[in-house]
Amino acid sequence: MRTVLIVDDEPQLLRALQVNMEAEGYRVLTALDGMAALGHAEGSHPDIIVLDLGLPDMNGVDVITTIRRTSSTPIIVLSARHGSVDKVRALDAGADDYVTKPFGLDELLARLRAAGRRGGTPETAADEAPVDVGDFEVDLANRKVARGGAAVRLTPREWAILELLVRNPGRLITQQQMLARIWGPGYGNETHYLRVYMGQLRRKLEADPARPRHLLTEAGMGYRFEP
Structure with a gap:
């Protein structure tokens, strides 16, 4: 059973989301502010985090930044802020x-499922040996990358792209497949994202x-990982 942490300062919305997600089979943790969210993220290790930006004690972006120092758990921002600046931040x-x-x-449930697929599960990766190609090594089980013996820090999307490619050695992953898998439905034409991240x-x-x-x-088709 996947665990979802929902962070929002609106108790009624929090309760409604909890009831509906539990009905879908999720185990749900809740937090009304940023400090409680960070405590759950560190102590309970949720599989997915749904986070409102407008929290009473701290900015939601600061919560994301803090979590990202130690975790690559998928984070879905849920916010009343429609401005592109907030989204980009x-x-x-x-x-x-x-x-x-x-x-x-x-x-929201569809995006949760997509985030869960991107995040993977420890059970499916537990017995996988690291993939060592000489120039770098990818540890799929522990979600780590090293180059020349030194750890390489990847962003969540960089990891998602690398993981998808490494799990399919020699196979062409089309641009549309990669965008749909990592960014979700509706991003099929955003091929410039892939050029930047690659x-x-x-x-x-x-x-x-x-x-x-x-x-x-x-060229014009997609990307391939060659061991």
């Missing part, structure tokens, strides 16, 4: 998705980012 801080209020419950991954992992050996582009 939240995503840059490490949020995986952004849903504006008012919202449809079906949409460039970042190559700079962090490839010996020669301009001539990658492992994280390859198939």
Whole structure:
């Protein structure tokens, strides 16, 4: 059973979300402010976090930043703030998705399922050996990457892209497949996202980012991981 942490300062909304998510089979933790959220994130290790930005004790972006220092748990921002600046700040801080209020419950549940797929489960990764290609090593079980023996810090989306490719060695992952899997429905045309993130991954992992050996582009189609 997946555990969801819901953080919102509106008790009625918090209760409604808790009831509906429990009906969908989730175990639900709740928090009314940022400090309580950080306590749950550190102590209870939820599988997914749904977070409102407008909290009474601290900015939701600061909550995201703090969580991201130690965890890659998927975070879905749930906010009444519609401005692009707030959305960009939240995503840059490490949020995986952004849903504006008012919202449809079906949409939120769909995004939860997508975030859960991106996050993976410890049970499916527990017996996997690290993938070592010489230039770098990917530990799928523990969600860690190393290059030359030194840990490499990846953003949640960088990890999601790398994990998807490494789990499918030699297979072409189309741009549309990658966008739908990592960003969710409705992002099929945002191929520039992939160019940016693949460039970042190559700079962090490839010996020669301009001539990658492992994280390859198939022009006009998608990307491929070659061990």
